Structures are given as structure tokens and as C-alpha cells.
Amino acid sequence: MRHIVKAALAAAMLALPAAAEPAPGGPLTIERQGSFFIGGREVKADALSTLPAYAPSGTITVDQVYVRYQVPAAATGRPLVLVHGCCLTGKTWETTPDGRMGWDEYFLRRGHPTYVVDQAWRGRSAASPVGINRVRSGKAPPDELPTVFSAGHEPAWAIFRFGAEYPQVFPGMLFPLEAQEEFWKQMVPDWLNSLPTPNPTVPALADLAQRLGGAVLVSHSQSGIYPFQAAALNRAGIAGIVSIEPGACPAATGDMAPYKGLPILVLWGDYVDLSPRWAPRLKGCRDFAAAANAAGGQVENAVLPEMGIKGNSHMLMQDRNSLEVADWLAGWLARKVGPKG
Amino acid sequence: MRHIVKAALAAAMLALPAAAEPAPGGPLTIERQGSFFIGGREVKADALSTLPAYAPSGTITVDQVYVRYQVPAAATGRPLVLVHGCCLTGKTWETTPDGRMGWDEYFLRRGHPTYVVDQAWRGRSAASPVGINRVRSGKAPPDELPTVFSAGHEPAWAIFRFGAEYPQVFPGMLFPLEAQEEFWKQMVPDWLNSLPTPNPTVPALADLAQRLGGAVLVSHSQSGIYPFQAAALNRAGIAGIVSIEPGACPAATGDMAPYKGLPILVLWGDYVDLSPRWAPRLKGCRDFAAAANAAGGQVENAVLPEMGIKGNSHMLMQDRNSLEVADWLAGWLARKVGPKG
Numbered sequence: 001m002r003h004i005v006k007a008a009l010a011a012a013m014l015a016l017p018a019a020a021e022p023a024p025g026g027p028l029t030i031e032r033q034g035s036f037f038i039g040g041r042e043v044k045a046d047a048l049s050t051l052p053a054y055a056p057s058g059t060i061t062v063d064q065v066y067v068r069y070q071v072p073a074a075a076t077g078r079p080l081v082l083v084h085g086c087c088l089t090g091k092t093w094e095t096t097p098d099g100r101m102g103w104d105e106y107f108l109r110r111g112h113p114t115y116v117v118d119q120a121w122r123g124r125s126a127a128s129p130v131g132i133n134r135v136r137s138g139k140a141p142p143d144e145l146p147t148v149f150s151a152g153h154e155p156a157w158a159i160f161r162f163g164a165e166y167p168q169v170f171p172g173m174l175f176p177l178e179a180q181e182e183f184w185k186q187m188v189p190d191w192l193n194s195l196p197t198p199n200p201t202v203p204a205l206a207d208l209a210q211r212l213g214g215a216v217l218v219s220h221s222q223s224g225i226y227p228f229q230a231a232a233l234n235r236a237g238i239a240g241i242v243s244i245e246p247g248a249c250p251a252a253t254g255d256m257a258p259y260k261g262l263p264i265l266v267l268w269g270d271y272v273d274l275s276p277r278w279a280p281r282l283k284g285c286r287d288f289a290a291a292a293n294a295a296g297g298q299v300e301n302a303v304l305p306e307m308g309i310k311g312n313s314h315m316l317m318q319d320r321n322s323l324e325v326a327d328w329l330a331g332w333l334a335r336k337v338g339p340k341g
Numbered sequence: 342m343r344h345i346v347k348a349a350l351a352a353a354m355l356a357l358p359a360a361a362e363p364a365p366g367g368p369l370t371i372e373r374q375g376s377f378f379i380g381g382r383e384v385k386a387d388a389l390s391t392l393p394a395y396a397p398s399g400t401i402t403v404d405q406v407y408v409r410y411q412v413p414a415a416a417t418g419r420p421l422v423l424v425h426g427c428c429l430t431g432k433t434w435e436t437t438p439d440g441r442m443g444w445d446e447y448f449l450r451r452g453h454p455t456y457v458v459d460q461a462w463r464g465r466s467a468a469s470p471v472g473i474n475r476v477r478s479g480k481a482p483p484d485e486l487p488t489v490f491s492a493g494h495e496p497a498w499a500i501f502r503f504g505a506e507y508p509q510v511f512p513g514m515l516f517p518l519e520a521q522e523e524f525w526k527q528m529v530p531d532w533l534n535s536l537p538t539p540n541p542t543v544p545a546l547a548d549l550a551q552r553l554g555g556a557v558l559v560s561h562s563q564s565g566i567y568p569f570q571a572a573a574l575n576r577a578g579i580a581g582i583v584s585i586e587p588g589a590c591p592a593a594t595g596d597m598a599p600y601k602g603l604p605i606l607v608l609w610g611d612y613v614d615l616s617p618r619w620a621p622r623l624k625g626c627r628d629f630a631a632a633a634n635a636a637g638g639q640v641e642n643a644v645l646p647e648m649g650i651k652g653n654s655h656m657l658m659q660d661r662n663s664l665e666v667a668d669w670l671a672g673w674l675a676r677k678v679g680p681k682g
Binding site: 027028029030031032033034035036037040042045048049050051054055057058059060061064066068073089090091094095099101102105118123124125126127128129130132133135136138142143145146147148149150151152153154155156181182184185186187188189193 | 368369370371372373374375376377378381383386389390391392395396398399400401402405407409414430431432435436440442443446459464465466467468469470471473474476477479483484486487488489490491492493494495496497522523525526527528529530534
């Protein structure tokens with residue numbers, strides 16, 4: 001409880017300056033915007049429905065990835081493809097739970113076209129109900145049901161590093177807990193474990209980057225590994241990788257050729273050493289960076305508190321200092337990836 | 342086949358002028374944009390997951406409705422809340438399958454703030470995996486699995502009135518069939534039949550309209566009835582209703598008091614009389630309009646071909662003449678609902 005009270009006080013103090021400042025930039029002028037899908041394949045099935053009004057047999061399209069984009073009036077930076085993590089959707093990058101500007105708009109205002117995706121089988125990217133309806137209609141046994149899960153608020157608390165365990169709060173932690181309910185509404189069921197490896201999102205990201213003529217793939221958590229897997233598939237369109245608190249980096253014992261010469265940032269928040277889940281992942285990414293750099297790589301692990309930016313949770317794109325972190329990241333992009341091609 | 346060839350020729354001729362014209366308006370200036378949720382409730386469950394890495398017990402939040410909005414720099418019209426139909430998401434209103442501007446942006450350019458939602462349990466609005474995992478973990482029998490279905494391409498063809506049956510095409514039909522694959526990618530599983538009546542989207546729409554201080558609820562197909570149900574719950578924020586090809590209008594024998602004095606448009610495309618599914622629905626809406634208007638209502642059924650606008654499918658917001666239809670609708674809004682409050 002002492003931690004909760006201390007954190008609440010710290011949060012209240014930190015909230016004041018942010019609340020007193022206007023949203024950056026005023027009205028926004030964009031060159032163009034829209035949405036589309038990338039990837040996807042047709043599947044014929046006999047268990048699309050158990051309702052009389054909808055036929056059980058037919059063709060559906062799955063594995064496509066929904067993409068919403070905005071291009072600023074005077075783009076100066078590389079397009080950023082923003083990929084969310086476990087149990088979430090592209091909403092991750094939009095308005096924060098407490099109503100502040102999301103990275104999708106902030107990086108746009110800083111000159112980067114932004115492309116926000118929903119992973120395959122998540123959000124606006126279709127899943128298939130066939131595995132459910134085959135069991136319901138007696139065509140398959142219950143143990144053939146898809147593996148689909150939701151992260152409960154209580155176990156998710158430690159995963160997102162709001163505190164060591166629910167409902168404790170790390171001292172000085174900057175996630176806007178007063179808007180916690182709005183964050184829980186972002187969470188959706190996750191079908192990852194019913195999908196092949198690599199996830200269908202991975203080739204879609206490689207294709208999207210190529211279509212954009214050079215993009216930076218920005219991933220988070222569960223999707224942290226996807227840009228690396230995409231680079232191994234096809235590096236043609238990948239101008240850089242930003243992997244935010246990845247669930248895993250590539251194994252240090254693996255082939256480092258796909259990463260040679262590619263600007264790669266692995267970005268970490270605070271309290272990582274206090275988390276039995278996250279500390280080994282940081283260590284794994286340090287091992288990867290050492291191996292990649294020995295083979296001509298340009299991989300950096302940046303740990304925010306080591307640079308004086310303290311208090312970030314796993315959801316650092318939504319923390320109270322999310323735009324400060326974005327500013328640091330924009331600087332890295334300018335230095336290491338450079339202006340648009 | 343003759344119909345297919347004729348339609349393809351007609352479509353090709355109609356496509357030429359549209360393709361030769363620039364997108365309306367050039368760069369776009371918006372006052373503000375973002376996303377949030379409305380509604381939602383917490384549920385405690387013991388079957389969130391069957392994976393060791395994620396606990397089965399905990400709390401999740403469901404029934405919330407995802408809302409993405411944009412407000413133009415000089416808003417002159419009422420906010421429009423755009424609600425998609427069966428097996429689709431808010432993507433319905435965004436970029437068309439063949440890459441033209443969606444109604445979300447077009448109405449914005451015409452001065453209306455636009456609010457695009459995903460229905461509860463659809464897209465970025467969370468479903469629950471509990472009904473699946475209770476069966477998978479042996480806590481419930483297969484007949485307790487949720488009712489979730491996908492519409493196959495073949496049966497959907499007639500429902501969307503691309504033709505009488507797959508793959509026939511109505512003569513002069515204006516849906517951009519050359520981009521059909523992109524449209525199929527918009528379709529997602531539909532949990533409607535696992536949800537209570539009214540759908541949790543309905544109170545969320547009433548709340549959203551009230552929060553906006555007077556909005557027009559624009560629904561389509563499956564969601565066609567929702568604005569009427571929302572008005573019956575709470576009319577305070579509802580400035581008007583546009584129901585596009587609703588699956589049902591309110592019963593003509595019901596209480597007409599919720600609709601008295603409210604500007605209501607029920608909008609229909611072409612070929613309705615040729616469709617055994619849609620013809621009775623138009624008749625039902627004509628009966629409703631007669632009953633409502635006898636009780637002080639302002640309900641109009643507008644059938645586009647009767648006004649000289651021919652060739653529209655059920656997806657009229659994506660047809661080749663979608664902006665012509667939007668212009669007509671913008672005129673109706675200006676005449677009947679009036680400028681912003």
C-alpha cells in the first residue's frame with residue numbers, strides 16, 4: 001500500500017505540468033490518409049456458421065493485416081509501421097487511456113508517415129470461427145478448439161510492469177493509473193497460439209515495408225520479434241527496426257546475416273531488473289546485440305532509466321512521459337536511420 | 342454470364358471518369374482526432390486461458406465500443422456516428438476496396454465530425470474467449486460454445502446484392518468488383534447471436550450521442566435497428582437517424598413515441614425488389630414510416646433508383662458512386678437535421 005500511495009502522489013505531481021500544457025501543434029494538416037489490408041489467403045470451410053440464416057459452407061479470407069495510415073503534409077522522416085503486442089490492437093498507439101495524443105499522431109507531427117496495424121487474427125484483421133463451429137457441430141472433439149486467450153487484469157498487471165504484482169505499484173511508475181479502466185478496454189482475445197510460426201503478420205510486414213519503399217518497423221512486446229523475422233524473410237523494404245520491450249530477440253546463436261548494417265534499436269522502460277519475466281529478456285537481447293554487432297550489426301539496447309528517463313512501464317507509449325520518450329526515439333531515428341529515402 | 346459481362350462493361354465505363362478525377366479537396370486540415378471506448382463492464386471468469394503462461398482466472402472488460410474520430414478545422418455540420426453491419430467493422434466507412442476516399446473522410450471534408458465505431462465484440466471492441474475455453478477445459482459441453490459465424494463469400498454475394506446469386510452480377514451494378522478480394526478481407530467473425538438484445542452497442546450509441554451533444558446515428562444493415570433502439574432508450578443526444586438498408590425497422594405495431602419529431606432517413610440502394618431477402622425489409626420500413634408519421638414522425642424511405650441514382654448495391658458507401666450518394670445524403674442532413682447545435 002505504501003508503494004501505491006507514493007506512486008499516486010508522484011503521478012499527481014507529474015500530471016500537473018502535462019495537463020497545463022496545450023496539445024502539441026494545434027490543427028493538423030495531412031497530405032492523405034486511409035486504410036487497407038496487406039496479405040491474406042482464401043480458405044474453404046464447412047463450418048463457417050451454425051445458424052440457419054448463414055450457410056456453413058463457403059470461402060472466407062484470413063491472415064490479412066489491417067493497416068490505417070496518415071501521411072503528413074511535408075514528410076521528412078521515414079514511414080513508421082507501428083505493431084502492437086499481446087492481447088492488444090493498433091489502439092495501443094492511438095490516444096492514451098487518459099486522453100493524450102498517441103504516437104500515431106505525434107510522429108506524424110514530427111514528419112513521419114505512420115502506419116498502424118492490427119496483427120493477423122486480431123482487431124480488424126479477421127480470425128476464423130471454423131475451429132469453434134467444427135466442435136459445436138460435432139465434426140471435431142473439444143480438444144481441437146482453437147487456443148485463444150485473454151489476459152486478465154490481475155495477471156496482466158505484472159506483465160505490463162505497473163507493479164511487482166496486482167495491485168502494487170512501482171515507486172514513481174508513470175502509467176496513468178487513474179485511467180486504468182480505459183486501458184483494460186483495449187485488451188482483446190489473442191489467437192497467436194493457433195497460428196503458424198512465423199505469424200502471418202511477419203510476411204505482411206515485410207511486404208508492407210517494401211511497398212512503402214523503406215520503412216522502420218516498430219514493434220512491441222509479443223510482436224517484438226516480428227521485424228527481425230521479417231528482415232530474415234526479405235530486407236528489401238526495411239530501413240530500420242525499433243523493438244520496444246520484445247518478448248524475445250533473435251537467438252544469439254542464430255544467423256546474424258539478416259541484421260548486418262541495419263539500424264536496430266531495442267528500447268526498454270524502467271523496473272526491468274525487478275521483473276522475473278522481463279529481466280531475462282533484456283539479458284537475451286544484450287546477448288543478441290553482442291552477437292549481431294560482432295557480425296557487422298548496428299544493434300543498441302537502450303534502457304531509458306540508464307539515460308535518466310525514469311518511471312516507464314511496459315506500456316511506455318502510453319505513460320505520462322510518452323511524448324518525452326517519443327522525442328528521444330525521434331532523435332534516434334534521425335541520427336541512425338536518417339531522412340526519408 | 343451475360344449479366345456478368347454487361348456489368349463489367351458498365352463498370353469499366355463508369356470507372357473512367359472517377360479514375361481521371363483527383364481526390365476531392367487536396368490536403369486535409371483537422372482540428373483534432375483520436376480514439377476512445379464507450380461503455381464496457383467487468384467480468385470475472387475462470388476460463389480466460391488454457392495456456393500455462395496466462396492464468397485462467399481473472400477479470401476482463403467486455404461490451405465496450407471502440408470509437409475513432411476526426412473533427413474538421415471548421416465544423417459546420419452535426420457529428421456523424423458511423424456504425425457498420427454484419428460481419429464487418431468500422432473499416433466499412435474508410436477507404437473503399439478500390440482505394441477511393443471513404444465516407445469517414447468525405448463527410449469530414451463536408452464539415453461533419455465523424456465517429457467510426459466497431460460494434461461490441463467485433464474488431465477492436467473485445468469479445469470474450471471464456472465460452473470457448475470453458476468447453477476446451479471440460480467445464481462445459483460443446484453445445485454451450487458461443488454462436489459465432491462468418492459469412493462466406495458465396496452466400497454473402499446475394500446478401501450484399503452484387504447479384505441475384507454468386508457469381509452473377511446485376512446489370513449496371515456499381516460495386517467495384519475488380520477489388521473484390523480487398524472487400525472480402527474486411528469481413529470478420531460475428532458474435533451478435535451470443536449477445537443480449539439490445540446489443541451492448543445500443544446503449545453505447547445513446548451515451549456517445551449524448552456525450553457529443555447532438556449527433557446523427559448512421560447505421561447499416563445489421564446495425565440498422567440500433568439507432569431506433571438507442572432513441573427508445575435515451576433520445577437526449579440523438580439529432581437524427583440515418584439507417585442504410587436496415588435488417589429491420591421498428592415494428593409498425595410498436596410504440597412510435599420515441600421517434601416523434603426526430604428526422605429519420607431510411608436509405609436504400611438498387612435491385613431491392615429483385616431480392617427475396619431485401620424486398621420484405623423495405624416493405625417493413627414503409628409500414629414503419631407510415632405508422633411513425635401518423636404519430637407525428639418525420640420518417641422518409643429514400644430509394645436511390647427512384648431518385649435517378651441507379652446501380653447501388655447493399656454496400657452503397659463503397660460503390661463507384663459512393664461520393665454522389667454521400668452528396669445526396671449531405672443535402673438531406675443539411676435540410677432536415679440542420680447545422681451543428
